[in-house]
Amino acid sequence: MTDALLIRNVRPSGGDLADILIRDGRIAAIGPSLAAPGIPTEDGGGALALPGLVEAHTHLDKSLWGMAWRPNDSGPRLIDKIDNERRLKREINIDPARQSARQVVLSVSHGSTHIRSHVDVDTDHGLWGIEGVMETRAAYADIVDIDIVAFPQSGLLRRPGTLDLMDRAMKAGADVVGGLDPCAIDRDPKGHLDAIFALAEKYGKPLDIHLHEPGEMGAFSFDLIFERTRALGMEGQVVVSHAFCLGTPDRDLVDPMIEQIAALDIGIMTTGPASRPAPPVKRLLDAGIRVCSGSDGIRDTWGPYGNADMLERVMLVGLRNNFRRDDEVELAFHVCTQGGADIMRLEGYGLNVGAKADLVIVAGETITHAAVARPPRRMVIKHGRVVARDGVCSRIAP
Numbered sequence: 001m002t003d004a005l006l007i008r009n010v011r012p013s014g015g016d017l018a019d020i021l022i023r024d025g026r027i028a029a030i031g032p033s034l035a036a037p038g039i040p041t042e043d044g045g046g047a048l049a050l051p052g053l054v055e056a057h058t059h060l061d062k063s064l065w066g067m068a069w070r071p072n073d074s075g076p077r078l079i080d081k082i083d084n085e086r087r088l089k090r091e092i093n094i095d096p097a098r099q100s101a102r103q104v105v106l107s108v109s110h111g112s113t114h115i116r117s118h119v120d121v122d123t124d125h126g127l128w129g130i131e132g133v134m135e136t137r138a139a140y141a142d143i144v145d146i147d148i149v150a151f152p153q154s155g156l157l158r159r160p161g162t163l164d165l166m167d168r169a170m171k172a173g174a175d176v177v178g179g180l181d182p183c184a185i186d187r188d189p190k191g192h193l194d195a196i197f198a199l200a201e202k203y204g205k206p207l208d209i210h211l212h213e214p215g216e217m218g219a220f221s222f223d224l225i226f227e228r229t230r231a232l233g234m235e236g237q238v239v240v241s242h243a244f245c246l247g248t249p250d251r252d253l254v255d256p257m258i259e260q261i262a263a264l265d266i267g268i269m270t271t272g273p274a275s276r277p278a279p280p281v282k283r284l285l286d287a288g289i290r291v292c293s294g295s296d297g298i299r300d301t302w303g304p305y306g307n308a309d310m311l312e313r314v315m316l317v318g319l320r321n322n323f324r325r326d327d328e329v330e331l332a333f334h335v336c337t338q339g340g341a342d343i344m345r346l347e348g349y350g351l352n353v354g355a356k357a358d359l360v361i362v363a364g365e366t367i368t369h370a371a372v373a374r375p376p377r378r379m380v381i382k383h384g385r386v387v388a389r390d391g392v393c394s395r396i397a398p
């Protein structure tokens, strides 16, 4: 017997009422009143059917979700937060396996079907994070797909031994090579970027680089990223996360960067940050650039905010970009769905016949209405099976 499910009475992407027939984890048919005798049926109650939300940038290994509340008293600089977190990991036992499982269950309850997580690699904790998130990835493979980025959160070259650990993380099964502020943290932009590009080349894996550096400094790092992407033929395999420098008001600085980013098919991740300059989403999309979004850290030692709801992220990206019209809010929705799929190169993503059956069913008149009202997700479907119902995940977190 094949694994099948019929979802009746939904409106795919806000269109007319239809049924969605799923067979063997793929969408087999979409249409009104589909006949499917003997197949288990769910009633969508006229809700929207949307493709699974894509959490394309988070840190599963170090959320404090479900732990005792801990007031944040970290210092003001980036390096203060990095050092504070590294110290607290053992002190309060931020166990990566347990914490990633908790965040995964939370994410799935809100409709995320794919997650890209940066995971810390450093000389104090070695591969504790990578091993923990890999454990969660295997244990929860039935409800979500997880992409792991080996991330040198404490710097790469300023802490000798980290590069070797990054190599071991890739060997152990990380999917993406991470990087971090080559000027501001490592103070050796050439050394840092040469090292991570070499690692990506060695393992034949893509790159996803955290770049918080502002203005001219960020533009300089971008320039070095362009050089290496071009020289190594890595067009389409590099993502720059945050890219605050693209939010600089100086068009003479930003426009040539956008041109290069488009030419080299570099992807951009923005959370739509409230407190920092942010990449202009519409201008990037208009230039044909792949743009995705994510929650970044959720309730961690960096800050108390976040809930892993990518429909809420649609609102935050929309607010940051002054999106008001429905067609503009739909751009933010695109970034939190197809944009993430484009960045993570997901095969078979979408809401069409033949696509993988990874869906969210949520009440709302339109996509924009659902994104601003954000009712509990009526159903989340992964691999063609219901994995969350009325905002509650079918799996329980430790």
Ligand SMILES: [Zn+2]
Binding pocket: 057, 058, 059, 118, 210, 296, 297
């Ligand atoms: Zn991050």
